[in-house]
Amino acid sequence: MPPPDVNKTHEDAVGSLKNPLKFLDQDYQTLHQSLLSKKMQFSDESFPANRSSIGTGLLSDKVMAQVKWKRPSEIVLYRPCLVVDGVSRFDYAQGSKLGDCWFLASIGAVSSQMDIMDQVIPAEQSFSKGYAGIFHFMFWRFGKWIDVVIDDQLPTINNRLIFVSSKIATEFWPALLEKAYAKVCGSFADLHGGFVSEALIDFTGGVHMHFDIKEAPANLWNMMESAFKSKTLMGCSTPRGATFQNTVLPNGIVEGHAYTVTGVCQVTTKEPVRLVRMFNPWGKGEWTGDWSDRSPLWKTVSANDNKNCLSVADNGEFWMSMEDYTKSFKTMDICCLSPDFLNGSSKCSWSSQYHIGQWTTETAGGIRAIWKNPQFRVRIEKPGEDCAGGECPENILVSLMQNHENRRRKQLPHLFIGFFVYEIPPEASKN
Template sequence: EEEEEEEDEPDEFLKTVLGPEEAFIEKPAVIRLQQPDILELCNRHVTCEPVIFKDTDNEYRYYDAEFPAEEQSIFMDPSNPSAAVQLAALDDKVQNIRWLRPFQISYDSLEVKLGTERPKLYPKDSQVIHPHVCMGALANSWFVGALAMLVTRPELVRKLFVGYSSPSCENCGIFTVRFYKNGKWVNVTVDDRLPATMQGNFLFSRSQKGTELWLPILEKAYAKLHGCYELLYQGSVQYALKDLTGGLPQKLKFSDPDVEARIKNGMLWKEIVQLLKSESLVGCAIQNNRGARERYMGLEPLQCYSVIDSKELDLVEIGEKMHERDSILRLLKIRNPWPKGSWTGPWSPKSDRWVEYDRVASLCGQEGNGEEGSFWMWDQDFFNLFDTLSICRIFKDPWRCTRMKGKWFKPTKSPAPHRGTAMGPPTSREPAAWLSNPQFHLFVKEKTPCVIILSQRDSRAHRDDPSWVPNSYEAGIGFAVAKMSTVVEKGARMRKSDLIAFSHFRKDRDVSLPFTLQLSPADSPYVVFPMTHEKGMAGEFFLNVWHKKEIFIRGGEVVLVDEAAGSELDEDPWEEFVPQEHEEFDPDMFGQVGSSSQRAGTTLKEEVKPTVSQAMARSERKEGGGDVFKALLTLCSELGPRLSMEERRSLASALGLDS
């Protein structure tokens, strides 16, 4: 009898984990436990439905009740799976989909000899993770491509798995993955039941070495984060890199005039070298298929490649002959993570150039066949054939991040806008209204570089909306940075040159400055104004400020200004704002910000040109002719307040007015 009474008592460990009132569960429910607790329950063979079940091999494994092995975890509309056009590769009969544990997967078709090797997340003792990836039945090359870039830095892949311990996690079938979403890191716990075909093969993405589970587990956790696998179609490499690293993603199109100019003058080459030195992620792709496949010499359009190394060699210095009439040879090392699409042109693994330039081969490690899955390209071929560069700047120590969250509110009928109202940028009709946008005060005690990123909630969070379209954002967002002293002094009279910096407005998830700000205690505090391009666009936003030295941010306070002072303006106090779809990249991304005109992303020369044209046009309209003197007088009167004293002297000297 005493033994029976003891059996009736709940397990002491279970009491500790669940609490006295939850130790016995009368009906099926999801018990929200942390991964260490679940591992302990598995190891102690504690059955706790529906989280833990006894598996067929007499081992206790984790079953994720929140993301079950059912159609709802694959399809947006489980009742109508045939509508999933992005999953067209699936069989017509949905019941053919199986959910299998890794030890149940068939590896014969993957050309993998399993032998005594058990499937595991990634090699435990080796720092190298197999870099080659394979897509499955889901059109999510954007996400798999980002993972292929990430695996060039194996430590970044390992950091995504929280509390991983091998072989405990594999034995119990539980993994916790972290993603950077909506301004913070979010943990997602999944079991290891993976969608498979009737033949027992992986249905979705996998590592080419099938026994490494990091890719299908990451893909499953990402699908759970968004709701189902189908929701992973149509995305961008930049979004995925941000979610996987929390870094600063950027995209460059070689066809953009600014980027094209930097390719010609060598600035983009220097930027790529600097990015690789800082251990940031760099990828490239051919987005626009502009000709016959033979033109690309083996490269596959619409595939994401990784740039992993660079070499700039002085051929004369190393005793080699000139290359294409140039003594400087620049090479980029590219990794191809896909089963096809390797470069076959000059400097490819089997190219005669390595024999012709044997010292170059030695310096590039190409004395043999080189590294499997990678190849070198001459920089001219690289810029001629690829057309897109994907970048993710990784912040390392001593960089740290201060994160803030806020909201834009719709304007009310009150005569004066309330604090935090989405008033948009300034206009000639309402030059002071923009000051009612949310404000964050930034205080610094030491000089520090700073990177500011403004984000809005991921549009996939609105997937329940019938009109939802992936990567579509209704609100164009942007921000401005100014000294608080300037805001207090000028208020509505502020012009663009009075700002420390301002971003472009873009209908995108993230907006950042294309350069690094340099903050000084002498100018502290600063004010950051997150804004929407259209007035009244309510919503939530996230402000991430990366910095090296300690800073303090206080949000939601309004700086006192003289709003009536803007009544004398007859034009927009700032230039016309137009939302942009793509972010620009600035060559001074790693440099300091200079004069006021440079801080605004332009040079004095660029700023004078439109002002001269506008002054001449106004002179013609008012006086009936193009009086150059009057135009210059108008130019000086309008441009003067926007220039520093040194710039004013330079302008006066150029016009012959300094005597």
């Protein structure tokens, strides 16, 4: 078949960062100006402050009856703020009522990249100048950037937020960002359970790499080190326990839980030791084994390594050796705007493109009739001398995602999908 058209988003095209799609046809600027002129506060009918937005199966009827939706000015005594002293992974703590650690772990990764956070949280929003109870956030969904409008009414019990909250009482960016993502996914209940990779992609539009740690390549730590140096986002998850609960093990690791990889470094004691730094989106609860905050092993490293790496605080962040990391965690996700870091050379750069196809009754051939499936032809150029010998000498990275028509995330069927890569022989490449 002939090669398909390559889809590339131009800077000003609909669905680009400069011209995002308006989610549910809500235009933030138009709504904001209308509210200011009428001196009104926004109430979002498309994601109302009631039971439907929380969703089903998350809270019992008894707990739901206690929920009251309040604006930040009704929750705190002093003037609320969207952001206080910048955005940080240490700002927030996961709520006890919602299992969206996968989403919050991805925020932990993204919050250290201010260029990305500035895209996700558009500027010139506040609770003072131009305040009208309306905010908006940006997410990347299946090839397009979307602008999501919300009101600032948040679910509370006894005047406390029941989902994510900031450790600074007057700061509300975590709660509002979580609400905007819940709106995209259908409800707060639709955020209960997921994969770090989902949110990392939705925050960045980046290319996703997934590893089963037990089957990961031998050079995984080198890959992680290169990714960290290039400010690439990383997250990981622990295996589920027998009870499928977030049980805290004696070593401090939580079963069935998502974490953020926030650092990779090598220190020297009697011999070099490779370390990985992790962040628990609960905002507390840490590994207690070797290289934890109070481990005596830190006394064996140089003063410089100790100063650069160690921070003793119960903030959910900790170090552990690569060996303990591979024993404690099951899967790992890397999300990059460009996989340049795989080459280990600043002189190398990857080009990217995406193709859109679909499986229908006629085209979903499966393995037995794979020739019926959508096919895309890609020309792989030979790497130059500067790029040779990197972590990805094959020179191609394929990332596949599935777009559904149903907005409700929890109602989406878990379809098994995949792809095959075939080499086209030279004699057939001209056909």
